[in-house]
Every structure is written in structure tokens, then in C-alpha cells.
Amino acid sequence: MESTHPSDRVVGIDEAGRGSLAGPVIAAAVVLHPVKTIDGLQDSKKLSPKRREDLFTEITSKAVFWAIGRASAGEIDRLNIHQATLLAMSRAWKSVPFPVEQVLVDGLHCPELAAPCKAIVQGDRSVPVISAASILAKVTRDAEMRAYHADYPEYGFDRHKGYPTAHHLDALHAHGPSDLHRKSYGPVRDTLAVRPQHPEGRNPSSAGLQPPLP
Structure with a gap:
């Protein structure tokens, strides 16, 4: 039986908007529930908009915790997109209200966090908790750009x-x-x-x- 103690939980973090010419870069942090499973998690870019939005609703209703972090266009210009992305990830992470076992981040680099962190190349395709974060980030950012x-x-x-x-x-x-x-x-x-x-x-x-x- 899987433990649901907070210290055994793993946080997934991913971003959306690095390649955009406008708007913020958005990062999401999520802790999935060990029992409430979610089918169909994968890289958000591989999903249709409708499927992403359906999964967004399911993730946010079933996750133990989730949060969004942002870095503005001005911060991107001032820091560069790499540093701004790490900043958005850090802001999402800072909302996590309990200690965790590990943070898994999509890509090559981890932001500076007060927890063990592992960066996984193409983690949004292979690690469900990162896939969930990629969906949260993508759907949130798309909604903001529509607004x-x-x-x-x-x-x-x-x-x-x-x-x-x-x-x-x-x-x-x-x-x-x-x-x-x-x-x-x-x-x-x-x-x-x-x-x-x-x-x-x-x-x-x-x-x-x-x-x-x-």
C-alpha cells in the first residue's frame, strides 16, 4: 500500500511558453494522489486542446496539490528566458505547503529549491507527474493569452x-x-x-x- 504521508510525495514541475514572442512563461507544480489515478497523461503538446482541458479539470480535482508560477515578459527580457523559466518554476514550488521527497523537473536544469531535485530530459513524455505539470502550465497559459x-x-x-x-x-x-x-x-x-x-x-x-x- 502506498504511503500518502507528505514526505513521500513527489512534485512534478514543467513550463509553457518558452518559445512564444509575447506574454509570460508559466510553470506548474503538482503532487499527484497515490490512489486517484489519471489516465492519458502525456506531453501537453501531444494532446488536443479539448483533451488538455479535460485533463486539466481532472488533474486539479484529483491532485493532492498544484500551483502556478509566472515570469512576465519584462522579467524574461531582463533575465533571459532560461533564468525567467527557472524563476517561474521556483515561484510555483514555493507554494508547496509541505515537505516532499523529491522534485522532478522537465528539461536539463533544476531551479534552486529547498528539496532534492532531478531534471529529466523529455520528462513530460515519460514521467506522469511531469506530464500533469505540463498540462496545467499549458492550459493556464493558453487561457491567459486568450484573455x-x-x-x-x-x-x-x-x-x-x-x-x-x-x-x-x-x-x-x-x-x-x-x-x-x-x-x-x-x-x-x-x-x-x-x-x-x-x-x-x-x-x-x-x-x-x-x-x-x-
Whole structure:
């Protein structure tokens, strides 16, 4: 019989949004229940949006604990995407309310945590607790980018979530970067050199925008 004592629990952490040209990078931390199983956990990128949202609901209802951490576009520009991702992961981790046995992180690097941590390359494909974290991060970030569309409708964030699609690049060239864009990213930096920043829209960092979860 599996123990449910907090010290025997394992935290999975993953992120979403590293490759986006706009918006935050989002990290999720999750502790799965040892008895309440969840079928179909895998890399969030391999799942349809509907399946991700269904699993999001199941994970959040069955998990022992879960939390979200963010690093803003401004923090990404100031720190670089690698350090900002580790910061978002640390913020998600800091919400864990009990001691744990181990933290498992997708990728090559662990953030600095007050717990043993192991980074696993492609862990979102092979480790269920990391897969669950990847789904939480992806669904949360997609919902936030859809919410930002109300303030920045000309960019189509509800469609591409900030990733460099042809539609997004065309909008970027037509309107210039918004304050949601990552100025340190090549396509945004190049556009900013020839077209000033879009003056309209709400600054998400100062406004503290926290869109509702799906």
C-alpha cells in the first residue's frame, strides 16, 4: 500500500511558453494522489486542446496539490528566458505547503529549491507527474493569452498564443510590438528597430492581470 504521508510525495514541475514572442512563461507544480489515478497523461503538446482541458479539470480535482508560477515578459527580457523559466518554476514550488521527497523537473536544469531535485530530459513524455505539470502550465497559459486578446485584439493572441506564426508576424510588422511582447526576442527586436512600440493596450505587469482558469 502506498504511503500518502507528505514526505513521500513527489512534485512534478514543467513550463509553457518558452518559445512564444509575447506574454509570460508559466510553470506548474503538482503532487499527484497515490490512489486517484489519471489516465492519458502525456506531453501537453501531444494532446488536443479539448483533451488538455479535460485533463486539466481532472488533474486539479484529483491532485493532492498544484500551483502556478509566472515570469512576465519584462522579467524574461531582463533575465533571459532560461533564468525567467527557472524563476517561474521556483515561484510555483514555493507554494508547496509541505515537505516532499523529491522534485522532478522537465528539461536539463533544476531551479534552486529547498528539496532534492532531478531534471529529466523529455520528462513530460515519460514521467506522469511531469506530464500533469505540463498540462496545467499549458492550459493556464493558453487561457491567459486568450484573455489578453481583449486588450490586444489586433495581434490575434487567442489564435496563436504568442507563438511566431505567419499571422502573428504579420500583425507584429503591421502594428509594432505591444507591451506584452518580449523585446529581447529576435523577431520583436528587429521589428522594434523599424517600428515603435504600439501605444495602446494595458501593461499586464502593472495591471496585475490574472485571467480566470478555464
